[in-house]
Amino acid sequence: MVDSVNAAYVVLLMAAGALLYLVWKMVKRNQQTFIEDNAPAVAGADDLGGQAKDPSQFDEPDEDALEEMADVLSAAAEAQGIDYEE
Numbered sequence: 001m002v003d004s005v006n007a008a009y010v011v012l013l014m015a016a017g018a019l020l021y022l023v024w025k026m027v028k029r030n031q032q033t034f035i036e037d038n039a040p041a042v043a044g045a046d047d048l049g050g051q052a053k054d055p056s057q058f059d060e061p062d063e064d065a066l067e068e069m070a071d072v073l074s075a076a077a078e079a080q081g082i083d084y085e086e
Contacts, residue, residue: 052058061069077083
């Protein structure tokens with residue numbers, strides 16, 4: 001009777017150890033996945049998909065773009081205390 005009880009204890013202890021090991025492995029895997037998913041973004045490391053539908057449209061600026069750039073330049077010059085003339 002004592003031998004069967006001790007054998008049952010050994011089997012249960014081994015099963016508990018195996019379960020603890022499996023839980024530990026899952027925790028480590030989840031931690032690694034969390035670290036990889038929440039890593040800081042590094043410039044250039046991301047893959048940007050798609051392209052402009054008509055890339056040639058950016059070769060020559062239109063009048064609206066030129067006026068907007070002039071406004072940006074004059075605002076930047078004014079912020080630095082420089083007189084900007086068009």
